[in-house]
Amino acid sequence: MYPFRFTKASDEASALRAGASGARYIAGGTTLVDLMRETVERPDAVVDINALPYRDIDLKPARLRIGALARMSEVAAHPGVRQQFPVIAEALDLSASAQLRNMASIGGNLMQRPRCLYFRDVSASCNRRSPGAGCAAIEGRNRTHAILGTSDACVATHPSDLAVALVALDARVITRTREGERSTPIADFFRQPGATPDKEHNLHPGALIAAVEVTAHPESRRSGYLKVRDRESFEFAIASAAVALDITAGTVQTARVAAGGVGTVPWRLTAVEKALTGRPATPETWRAAAARAADGAKPLSENGFKVELIKRTVARQLVTVAGMP
Numbered sequence: 001m002y003p004f005r006f007t008k009a010s011d012e013a014s015a016l017r018a019g020a021s022g023a024r025y026i027a028g029g030t031t032l033v034d035l036m037r038e039t040v041e042r043p044d045a046v047v048d049i050n051a052l053p054y055r056d057i058d059l060k061p062a063r064l065r066i067g068a069l070a071r072m073s074e075v076a077a078h079p080g081v082r083q084q085f086p087v088i089a090e091a092l093d094l095s096a097s098a099q100l101r102n103m104a105s106i107g108g109n110l111m112q113r114p115r116c117l118y119f120r121d122v123s124a125s126c127n128r129r130s131p132g133a134g135c136a137a138i139e140g141r142n143r144t145h146a147i148l149g150t151s152d153a154c155v156a157t158h159p160s161d162l163a164v165a166l167v168a169l170d171a172r173v174i175t176r177t178r179e180g181e182r183s184t185p186i187a188d189f190f191r192q193p194g195a196t197p198d199k200e201h202n203l204h205p206g207a208l209i210a211a212v213e214v215t216a217h218p219e220s221r222r223s224g225y226l227k228v229r230d231r232e233s234f235e236f237a238i239a240s241a242a243v244a245l246d247i248t249a250g251t252v253q254t255a256r257v258a259a260g261g262v263g264t265v266p267w268r269l270t271a272v273e274k275a276l277t278g279r280p281a282t283p284e285t286w287r288a289a290a291a292r293a294a295d296g297a298k299p300l301s302e303n304g305f306k307v308e309l310i311k312r313t314v315a316r317q318l319v320t321v322a323g324m325p
């Protein structure tokens with residue numbers, strides 16, 4: 001570790017003042033502290049934001065608002081979230097470990113950084129950590145890396161499970177700056193790497209995530225998350241699928257499908273959704289739609305298996321969600 005300044009913000013204004021002068025926010029600290037210990041991140045100042053009034057989980061008939069400081073375990077255990085947005089509760093239940101979920105916040109989860117081995121090893125080349133340094137993963141050990149949304153500069157997957165569920169549900173990220181509040185569709189919040197993989201999101205420098213908002217739709221209740229990983233406990237996704245379906249009179253009225261573990265950002269599967277909408281709720285429909293799950297994929301030397309795996313993951317989760325009462 002190296003020396004840095006640590007303060008606690010007593011309110012939003014003082015947090016935003018510190019943020020505007022370059023301090024990094026810390027909530028649960030479950031990922032920032034690791035990165036600082038490994039010197040992947042070296043902020044001069046860190047400001048604790050846990051005293052901010054961002055911890056409520058507010059469920060109204062038409063929408064859910066989750067405060068950015070709500071803990072992953074609190075959101076997963078919320079009876080209304082479990083009943084009305086099961087895909088959110090399941091994505092959280094399948095994330096990290098119980099101890100981590102008790103500490104880790106929703107805002108921190110969205111802001112977590114990639115798990116690429118080369119990003120986390122300061123002796124390796126990584127454009128995300130050091131722009132222009134090159135990407136050791138492209139010709140290196142890339143079994144866990146992305147097949148969708150990659151660029152010549154970066155192939156790291158986005159690590160958050162929650163973000164996949166939120167992308168499927170068209171959630172909005174509520175942010176605050178000294179100028180006021182902003183609401184951004186979550187799909188516009190995350191950035192594909194392109195030529196600037198160090199720019200991972202569209203959060204204004206110094207801005208705070210205050211909350212995440214999700215509108216309730218008929219399909220939100222009939223939803224779920226499937227995660228495939230190398231071991232059953234605290235492991236990141238190799239492939240995952242968030243699915244929400246509105247099936248009325250035997251026909252798919254609305255389908256929301258997103259994938260994790262395969263994209264450089266949480267990946268909305270629009271071709272799958274299109275192949276489901278207006279179709280009869282039958283095994284043929286699930287099979288034909290899931291076959292589109294890897295459209296546009298560019299596998300690397302070690303991760304070609306993800307092309308078939310994401311199709312099977314989506315197919316299995318379509319069957320599961322369609323079978324929900």
Ligand SMILES: Cc1cc2nc3c(=O)[nH]c(=O)nc-3n(C[C@H](O)[C@H](O)[C@H](O)COP(=O)(O)OP(=O)(O)OC[C@H]3O[C@@H](n4cnc5c(N)ncnc54)[C@H](O)[C@@H]3O)c2cc1C
Pocket residue numbers: 024025026027028029030031032033049068069094095096097100103104105106107108109110111112159160161162207208209210234235236237
């Ligand atoms: C062993 C291990 C396994 C894990 N497995 C999974 C997994 O399977 N799935 C998964 O999704 N995640 C997983 N995680 C990641 C975990 O979910 C995150 O570490 C956690 O959610 C981060 O939240 P935090 O509050 O601790 O963030 P912090 O470490 O406090 O902060 C993380 C980042 O977010 C920023 N930040 C925090 N709050 C705000 C805010 N309100 N506004 C703006 N910026 C903010 C910080 O400045 C920092 O850059 C795992 C982590 C570990 C260590």
